[in-house]
Amino acid sequence: MTTRPDRRWFERDAPVVGPDLLNKLLVVTVDGITCSGRIVETEAYMPDDPASHTFRGLSLRNAVMFGPPGHLYVYLSYGIHQCANVVTGPAGSGQAVLIRAVEPVDGLDVMRARRRRPDRELANGPGKLCQALGIGAAHDGVDLLASDVAIVDDGVGSPTHPVVGPRVGITRATATPWRFRVPVE
Numbered sequence: 001m002t003t004r005p006d007r008r009w010f011e012r013d014a015p016v017v018g019p020d021l022l023n024k025l026l027v028v029t030v031d032g033i034t035c036s037g038r039i040v041e042t043e044a045y046m047p048d049d050p051a052s053h054t055f056r057g058l059s060l061r062n063a064v065m066f067g068p069p070g071h072l073y074v075y076l077s078y079g080i081h082q083c084a085n086v087v088t089g090p091a092g093s094g095q096a097v098l099i100r101a102v103e104p105v106d107g108l109d110v111m112r113a114r115r116r117r118p119d120r121e122l123a124n125g126p127g128k129l130c131q132a133l134g135i136g137a138a139h140d141g142v143d144l145l146a147s148d149v150a151i152v153d154d155g156v157g158s159p160t161h162p163v164v165g166p167r168v169g170i171t172r173a174t175a176t177p178w179r180f181r182v183p184v185e
Helices: 014-021 108-115 126-133
Strands: 025-030 033-045 072-077 081-088 095-106 149-152 163-165 179-181
Touching: 014 033, 014 081, 014 095, 014 179, 025 095, 025 126, 033 108, 033 126, 072 126, 081 126, 095 108, 095 126, 108 126
Parallel strands: none
Antiparallel strands: 025 033, 025 149, 033 095, 033 179, 072 081, 081 095, 163 179
16 A cells, blocks of 8 residues: 655655655656656755755745745756755745655656666666656646655655765765665665
Protein backbone atom coordinates (compact mmCIF):
# COMPACT_ATOMS: atom_id res chain seq x y z
CA MET A 1 0.00 0.00 0.00
CA THR A 2 1.29 3.47 -0.84
CA THR A 3 0.40 6.77 0.79
CA ARG A 4 1.33 10.41 0.34
CA PRO A 5 2.63 12.13 3.47
CA ASP A 6 0.31 14.87 4.72
CA ARG A 7 1.07 18.59 4.67
CA ARG A 8 2.30 18.56 8.30
CA TRP A 9 4.97 16.01 7.35
CA PHE A 10 6.47 18.58 4.95
CA GLU A 11 6.07 21.43 7.44
CA ARG A 12 9.23 20.42 9.32
CA ASP A 13 12.64 22.03 8.76
CA ALA A 14 14.56 20.99 5.65
CA PRO A 15 17.46 19.30 7.55
CA VAL A 16 14.85 17.05 9.21
CA VAL A 17 12.82 16.30 6.06
CA GLY A 18 15.96 15.70 3.95
CA PRO A 19 16.93 12.35 5.50
CA ASP A 20 13.26 11.37 5.93
CA LEU A 21 12.74 11.68 2.16
CA LEU A 22 15.30 8.90 1.60
CA ASN A 23 13.66 5.72 0.29
CA LYS A 24 10.38 7.50 -0.50
CA LEU A 25 9.21 7.26 -4.11
CA LEU A 26 9.09 10.27 -6.43
CA VAL A 27 6.25 9.47 -8.84
CA VAL A 28 5.65 11.60 -11.95
CA THR A 29 2.94 11.22 -14.57
CA VAL A 30 3.45 13.18 -17.81
CA ASP A 31 1.10 12.76 -20.78
CA GLY A 32 -0.37 9.64 -19.18
CA ILE A 33 3.02 7.98 -18.71
CA THR A 34 4.12 7.28 -15.14
CA CYS A 35 7.74 6.98 -14.05
CA SER A 36 9.04 6.68 -10.52
CA GLY A 37 12.29 6.49 -8.64
CA ARG A 38 13.31 5.77 -5.07
CA ILE A 39 14.95 8.83 -3.53
CA VAL A 40 18.53 7.94 -2.55
CA GLU A 41 20.14 11.37 -2.12
CA THR A 42 18.94 14.78 -0.92
CA GLU A 43 20.32 18.16 0.21
CA ALA A 44 18.68 20.59 2.63
CA TYR A 45 18.59 24.40 2.26
CA MET A 46 17.45 26.89 4.93
CA PRO A 47 16.74 30.63 4.52
CA ASP A 48 19.78 31.75 6.55
CA ASP A 49 22.02 29.52 4.41
CA PRO A 50 24.18 31.48 1.92
CA ALA A 51 23.83 28.60 -0.57
CA SER A 52 20.02 28.79 -0.53
CA HIS A 53 18.02 30.50 -3.27
CA THR A 54 16.11 32.30 -0.49
CA PHE A 55 19.15 33.74 1.29
CA ARG A 56 18.62 37.21 -0.20
CA GLY A 57 14.85 37.11 0.29
CA LEU A 58 11.77 36.68 -1.84
CA SER A 59 12.05 36.98 -5.62
CA LEU A 60 9.99 35.92 -8.62
CA ARG A 61 12.34 32.95 -9.14
CA ASN A 62 12.17 31.58 -5.58
CA ALA A 63 8.57 32.52 -4.64
CA VAL A 64 7.48 28.86 -4.48
CA MET A 65 10.02 28.24 -1.69
CA PHE A 66 8.16 30.82 0.43
CA GLY A 67 4.81 29.16 -0.23
CA PRO A 68 3.15 26.30 1.58
CA PRO A 69 5.12 23.13 2.30
CA GLY A 70 4.63 20.08 0.13
CA HIS A 71 4.98 21.89 -3.19
CA LEU A 72 7.65 21.38 -5.82
CA TYR A 73 10.17 24.15 -6.52
CA VAL A 74 11.74 23.60 -9.95
CA TYR A 75 14.53 25.83 -11.23
CA LEU A 76 16.90 25.90 -14.17
CA SER A 77 20.52 25.28 -13.19
CA TYR A 78 23.31 26.71 -15.35
CA GLY A 79 20.72 27.43 -18.02
CA ILE A 80 20.59 23.73 -18.90
CA HIS A 81 19.24 21.39 -16.20
CA GLN A 82 15.96 21.46 -14.31
CA CYS A 83 16.32 20.69 -10.60
CA ALA A 84 13.47 19.66 -8.28
CA ASN A 85 13.13 20.65 -4.64
CA VAL A 86 10.49 19.79 -2.06
CA VAL A 87 9.33 22.92 -0.18
CA THR A 88 9.48 22.36 3.58
CA GLY A 89 8.90 24.27 6.80
CA PRO A 90 6.07 26.68 7.54
CA ALA A 91 4.74 28.84 4.71
CA GLY A 92 6.86 31.97 4.41
CA SER A 93 10.05 30.37 5.75
CA GLY A 94 11.87 29.85 2.43
CA GLN A 95 13.33 26.38 2.81
CA ALA A 96 13.46 23.27 0.66
CA VAL A 97 15.14 19.93 0.03
CA LEU A 98 16.83 19.30 -3.31
CA ILE A 99 16.28 15.79 -4.62
CA ARG A 100 19.76 14.88 -5.85
CA ALA A 101 19.30 11.28 -7.03
CA VAL A 102 16.76 8.50 -7.42
CA GLU A 103 17.02 4.83 -8.33
CA PRO A 104 14.55 4.11 -11.16
CA VAL A 105 11.62 1.91 -10.15
CA ASP A 106 8.87 2.23 -12.80
CA GLY A 107 8.99 3.46 -16.37
CA LEU A 108 12.57 2.41 -17.00
CA ASP A 109 12.11 2.19 -20.79
CA VAL A 110 10.73 5.75 -20.87
CA MET A 111 13.63 7.00 -18.74
CA ARG A 112 16.10 5.29 -21.06
CA ALA A 113 14.50 6.97 -24.07
CA ARG A 114 14.56 10.39 -22.38
CA ARG A 115 18.18 10.10 -21.20
CA ARG A 116 19.91 7.80 -23.73
CA ARG A 117 22.52 6.91 -21.14
CA PRO A 118 23.55 3.72 -19.33
CA ASP A 119 21.13 2.73 -16.56
CA ARG A 120 23.54 3.78 -13.81
CA GLU A 121 23.46 7.35 -15.23
CA LEU A 122 19.71 7.69 -15.71
CA ALA A 123 18.90 9.55 -12.49
CA ASN A 124 22.11 9.89 -10.46
CA GLY A 125 22.05 13.68 -10.36
CA PRO A 126 19.44 16.41 -9.89
CA GLY A 127 19.26 17.41 -13.56
CA LYS A 128 19.42 13.81 -14.72
CA LEU A 129 16.51 12.68 -12.56
CA CYS A 130 14.34 15.57 -13.75
CA GLN A 131 15.03 14.68 -17.38
CA ALA A 132 14.46 10.96 -16.75
CA LEU A 133 11.20 11.48 -14.86
CA GLY A 134 9.94 14.25 -17.14
CA ILE A 135 10.02 17.05 -14.55
CA GLY A 136 10.24 20.48 -16.16
CA ALA A 137 9.55 24.17 -15.58
CA ALA A 138 5.80 23.56 -15.85
CA HIS A 139 6.02 21.57 -12.61
CA ASP A 140 7.27 24.57 -10.59
CA GLY A 141 4.77 25.11 -7.80
CA VAL A 142 2.76 21.89 -8.19
CA ASP A 143 1.21 20.52 -5.01
CA LEU A 144 2.78 17.15 -4.21
CA LEU A 145 -0.41 16.21 -2.35
CA ALA A 146 -2.79 16.85 -5.25
CA SER A 147 -1.07 16.59 -8.64
CA ASP A 148 0.58 14.21 -11.09
CA VAL A 149 3.84 14.59 -9.15
CA ALA A 150 3.95 12.95 -5.74
CA ILE A 151 6.19 11.84 -2.93
CA VAL A 152 4.91 8.41 -1.94
CA ASP A 153 5.62 6.17 1.04
CA ASP A 154 5.47 2.52 0.02
CA GLY A 155 6.57 1.17 3.39
CA VAL A 156 10.32 1.18 2.77
CA GLY A 157 11.66 3.12 5.73
CA SER A 158 14.29 5.81 5.66
CA PRO A 159 17.71 4.50 6.68
CA THR A 160 18.38 4.56 10.42
CA HIS A 161 21.88 5.86 9.74
CA PRO A 162 21.97 7.76 6.45
CA VAL A 163 25.29 8.87 5.05
CA VAL A 164 25.62 12.54 6.04
CA GLY A 165 28.12 14.92 4.53
CA PRO A 166 28.75 18.30 2.95
CA ARG A 167 26.66 19.42 0.01
CA VAL A 168 28.12 19.41 -3.49
CA GLY A 169 27.75 21.58 -6.58
CA ILE A 170 27.65 24.83 -4.60
CA THR A 171 30.23 27.51 -3.83
CA ARG A 172 28.94 28.82 -0.47
CA ALA A 173 28.50 26.98 2.83
CA THR A 174 30.03 23.89 1.27
CA ALA A 175 30.93 22.34 4.63
CA THR A 176 27.36 22.36 5.94
CA PRO A 177 26.53 18.67 6.53
CA TRP A 178 23.06 18.69 4.96
CA ARG A 179 23.60 16.15 2.21
CA PHE A 180 21.90 12.83 2.96
CA ARG A 181 22.32 9.52 1.15
CA VAL A 182 21.11 5.97 1.46
CA PRO A 183 24.11 3.87 2.52
CA VAL A 184 25.45 1.53 -0.15
CA GLU A 185 25.32 -2.05 1.08
